[in-house]
Amino acid sequence: METENPIVTALSEQVDKVLDQDFSPVGKWLSGTLKAVKAGECTVDYTIRHEMTNPVGTIHGGMVALMCDEVIGMTAYTLYNEYHFTSVNLVVDFLSKAVKGEVLSVTAKVMRKGRTIINLECLVHNADGKLVARTQQNMVRTPMKLR
Secondary structure, three states: OOOOOHHHHHHHOOOOOEOOOOOOHHHHHHOOEEEEEEOOEEEEEEEOOHHHEOOOOEEOHHHHHHHHHHHHHHHHHOOOOOEEEEEEEEEEEEOOOOEOOOEEEEEEEEEEEOOOEEEEEEEEEOOOOOEEEEEEEEEEEEEEEOO
C-alpha cells in the first residue's frame, strides 16, 4: 500500500488557484497558477507582466530561469523528502521569445532521484504549445531536516 503524501495532498487543493501562499516570497511575487501536481511533477502557469520584460519587450531570461527554479523546487518538495534539497546548478536553453501578456506553462519533472542528488528537467511552453525554454537542474541533499 502506498503511503499518503501530505505535500501532494495539500498542493492538490491549490490546483487552479493563484499560488499566493507560496513557499517563497519570490514565488508569491511571480503569482503563478498551479495547474497540476503529483509526486515528482508540477505545472504552473505564469502571465508575463511588464516588470518581467527586458528593454526590447520580451521576457527577461532571468525571469524564465526564476520561474523554472521555483517550479523545480516545488517539484522536488513533492517527493516528501526527509531532508531539504538545494540547487547545485541550473542550465537554461532559451528557444523562443515570449512577450507581455502571454501565459507560460512551466512543467518540472524529476528525471532521477538518488539519495543525495535529484536531477530535474523543466519545460516552458506558450499557449500555442511552442517550446520557449528548457532547463535542467541538479539539487543536492542538505543536512537540514524538513520534518
